[in-house]
Amino acid sequence: MTLAATERAAGSPGGGPRAGRATLAATLLVLTALLVLSATAALAIGSVRVPPGQVWGIVTHALGAGWVEPDWSGARETIVLDVRAPRVLLGAVVGAGLAVVGTAMQALLRNPLAEPYLLGVSSGASLGAVVVIVFSLTLFGAVSLSVAAFAGALGALLLVYATARTGGRITSVRLVLSGVAIAAVLTAATNLLLLTTERGNQAREVLAWTLGGLGGVNWGTLWLPAGALAVGVGVLLVQARNLNLLLAGEEAATTMGLDVGRFRARMFVLLSLVTGVLVAAAGPIGFVGLMLPHIVRLFVGGDHRRVLPTAALGGAVFLIWADVAARTVAAPLEIPVGVLTALCGGPFFLWLMRRDARRGTDRGAV
Known part of the structure; x- marks a missing residue:
């Protein structure tokens, strides 16, 4: 199954460009509202329940825009602002x-099973983290684990590119095989x-x-993954x-003026670095970058x-709720x-x- 086939199965919004823009705007508006509601619920839910009204009061008061007098305890404010936020x-x-990187990886490789960890980044990050844990290294203080994980991810990326490069060129097949090895x-x-x-x-x-x-x-380490996300999404x-253009194939993309080899190499480096930062911050969380792009294409096309913005x-909404479930399903165990x-x-x-198999059978019967 190719990426193009997946997108044909998912369909695309009909009604022309104007209708497509309206559908996208409505989808983004709904998802933004859902993200705000999800974040509010995640700040409220836990071993200590905080009413949503108090959550908004604590957050707006911390931002200097509170419209109510504080009627909550200092402990609740600490829980919301310093622990949960x-x-x-x-x-x-x-x-x-992860959703954005997975979307781009599937397009670059024209493979619906491509995901952010395909090039061995997560394995390198895991090795770096394990070295710090096993040998109790604290060279960089509290961020030693994250620094080692990112260094391992970067080292894995360099090894993959060094082994995949032959004759001054890097093909997608050799890159994937090198990543697996x-x-x-x-x-x-x-x-x-x-x-x-x-x-x-x-x-x-x-x-x-x-x-x-x-x-x-904590707040001191949050800026790096947030910055990596902003740069990655922007580019x-x-x-x-x-x-x-890549969805139509390499030959068609080249005909349209795209230097496919150079473009892929640059994108792979960018995506691998972004993935390395995210893995260093939260560990290798699987299936988000593999699953969300397909779900999104069901609603907005290819x-x-x-x-990208929908994914x-x-x-964001999906992982917030996954973390809420992780904290509460087996509480006090996380x-x-x-x-x-x-x-x-x-x-x-x-x-x-199963869905694509049925559709393929139907098309073959016709």
Whole structure:
């Protein structure tokens, strides 16, 4: 199944350009409202319940725009502003970033199964994090884990490109194969470190990190993933037309004036760096970048000028609610959010494959 076939199955908004813009505007408006409501609920829900009205009062008062006198305790204000707010914002940033990166990866490779971790970035980040945990390294203080994870992701990217480059060119097939091979080697090194560690609590800590989670974030570390998201979304929106050209195939894109090889190389570097920052902040949270692009295309079609902003908002909403479930379903135990995203993503793709198989059978019968 190709990406173009997936988009034909999903369909595109009808009624002409004006109707398409109206549909996109309505979709973005609904998703923005849903994002605000989701963030409010996430700030309110937890072991200590905070009424939504108080949530808005605390937030607006902290921003200097409060219209009511504070009637809440200092403990509730601390919970909302210092514990939950950074976590909710990180969830929105990581969800949006993974959805956007996944959308672009599927277009660049013309493969509906492409996702942000395809080039071994998550395996490199995991190895960096495991080294810090197992050897108790604190060279960069509280951010040592994130720095090591990003360094591992960057190292994996450099290895993939070094092995995929032959004759001054990098093809998509060699890039993907190199990513798979490097990821396998790095995963083996990670498992070896885990098997040889002498303390069981380190293995549990590593397992929790590799399953992804939004805990432990604070305001001082939130700016980096937020900045990476802003840069990534901005560049991809500018390049949306070129992503659309790739849907027609490499030859058609070249005929339209696109240097496919150079464009792909630049985009792969950008997407891998953004993914490395997101993984360093929250661990490798799976299925968001694989699942959300397909869901979004069901509603807005395949034009990346529509898909990218819609995927960003949809991914933010999805991961916020996944984290709420992770915090509350088995409270006081917190489930790694990556477990819940996989539980959602697996059945969705089984349904997607069955749906496309039925459509292919119908088209063949006709």
